[in-house]
Amino acid sequence: MSLTTPPHHQWPLIKRLFELWNGDPSFRNGVEQDFGSLTKTYPLCPESLALAKKLWQDNSFTTQHYSRKAFPQFHEFLQHQQELMALRSRIRENCTPLPSRFKKWRQCQINRCDWQLGPAKNDTIIHMPLCFELSKGCSVGCRFCALSAQKLSSVFAYTSENSKLWKEMLQACRDIFGKSSSYASLYWATEPFDNPDYERFCLDFHSILDVFPQTTTALALADTDRTRNFFQLSEKNGCELNRISVHTVDDLLAIYSHFTGEELARVGLVLQNPGSLQMKVGAGRLLNSKEEAVEKTTISCATGFLVNMVEKSVRLISPWPADTDHPAGYKTYDQGLFTGADDFASLVQQMISTTMQYSFSSQDQVQFTPGILSLTRENETFLSSAYQEIALSQLSNLPRLHELIGTHNAGEIALHYLETEGMEPTLTFMALNSLLCSGILQTGIQQ
Ligand code: SF4
Numbered sequence: 001m002s003l004t005t006p007p008h009h010q011w012p013l014i015k016r017l018f019e020l021w022n023g024d025p026s027f028r029n030g031v032e033q034d035f036g037s038l039t040k041t042y043p044l045c046p047e048s049l050a051l052a053k054k055l056w057q058d059n060s061f062t063t064q065h066y067s068r069k070a071f072p073q074f075h076e077f078l079q080h081q082q083e084l085m086a087l088r089s090r091i092r093e094n095c096t097p098l099p100s101r102f103k104k105w106r107q108c109q110i111n112r113c114d115w116q117l118g119p120a121k122n123d124t125i126i127h128m129p130l131c132f133e134l135s136k137g138c139s140v141g142c143r144f145c146a147l148s149a150q151k152l153s154s155v156f157a158y159t160s161e162n163s164k165l166w167k168e169m170l171q172a173c174r175d176i177f178g179k180s181s182s183y184a185s186l187y188w189a190t191e192p193f194d195n196p197d198y199e200r201f202c203l204d205f206h207s208i209l210d211v212f213p214q215t216t217t218a219l220a221l222a223d224t225d226r227t228r229n230f231f232q233l234s235e236k237n238g239c240e241l242n243r244i245s246v247h248t249v250d251d252l253l254a255i256y257s258h259f260t261g262e263e264l265a266r267v268g269l270v271l272q273n274p275g276s277l278q279m280k281v282g283a284g285r286l287l288n289s290k291e292e293a294v295e296k297t298t299i300s301c302a303t304g305f306l307v308n309m310v311e312k313s314v315r316l317i318s319p320w321p322a323d324t325d326h327p328a329g330y331k332t333y334d335q336g337l338f339t340g341a342d343d344f345a346s347l348v349q350q351m352i353s354t355t356m357q358y359s360f361s362s363q364d365q366v367q368f369t370p371g372i373l374s375l376t377r378e379n380e381t382f383l384s385s386a387y388q389e390i391a392l393s394q395l396s397n398l399p400r401l402h403e404l405i406g407t408h409n410a411g412e413i414a415l416h417y418l419e420t421e422g423m424e425p426t427l428t429f430m431a432l433n434s435l436l437c438s439g440i441l442q443t444g445i446q447q
Pocket of ligand 1: 146
């Protein structure tokens, strides 16, 4: 294991020790029960062993760990973690799309996710406006695949025709979405390295949109030279983070034997292996898992357009808690096919203007967002989900509005308040639209 090669900075060794702790139950056992056994099982270099002792043997965590002077390597590791969190916030901000209609619709979806997924989870979702698939299906078949990817059936090869289309589409995206298109990903229910030309598509993306796209691969060990070269290419072009999905503890140890701590300093390991402390997402293949603890949530991070380059399809999607109607943890609001870049641009513009709804028309049914209930306590009505609750009176001045939701359309509700309260229908619509954008109401029953 390349824990034997001390890197120039030692914080990547700390990163690796924490990955072992989180990923490998035997390592945790060794730390807790028999520290001396670690050197027999794991080829820890003296530096790693000294760091592990300091982390877990010398009185466990102490305030000294957080002192730069007492434990500089740990301090640098924490700084790196903070940089990653700042990076995610920066990307989320930069993902705000240019068209004002799209921008507002995206914000309504983000507000809805606070209710349905909880603010803590929602803060980790960047809500990127655009995502590409460069294959149809995936060759890997991970047991934890939260998107239930189909079997690999076809790849978007870098032919002259396809590369021309690709570049034209990226230019169209830049024109439509502005800077936010730079934060698209080039995989979804696909494995990036299934496409032998993935690197070429990334380089085009970088040259047109100025950002080298972030990558997560589950095939890091399939061709370690390719993986190493890809990480170098990516870093050289300014990409700040890539990730490897880890299937088993053996894979984790094999990754360490092939890549040094420094090589993976800016590569996150997604510990999907049995025995890891990372909570798995109960979506897709793990939707009804009984074998391991899962969290019914989503791994979807896009509120925008999912484009498959093989079938030339576009879907407008947003995260949704995984359930039987949304097994992959996202909801599709619209979909269509295109033939070329101009056609693609028209399709996207059309979805922005017709499907991105953030106000009610008279005929729209008014529904609570699934997961939100109205509860009455001590003469006060509250809107409540598993994650947050607020008094209805703080959001709306429409008396007993909750009694009309689910049974009336917006026009009927406006008429009701005109007749009972003398309220101008425009004021009722404003109140309903505000609740729609707060993520509390939905139009009709949408699946
Ligand atoms: S998790 Fe990724 S690599 Fe694994 S099957 Fe799903 S899409 Fe493929």
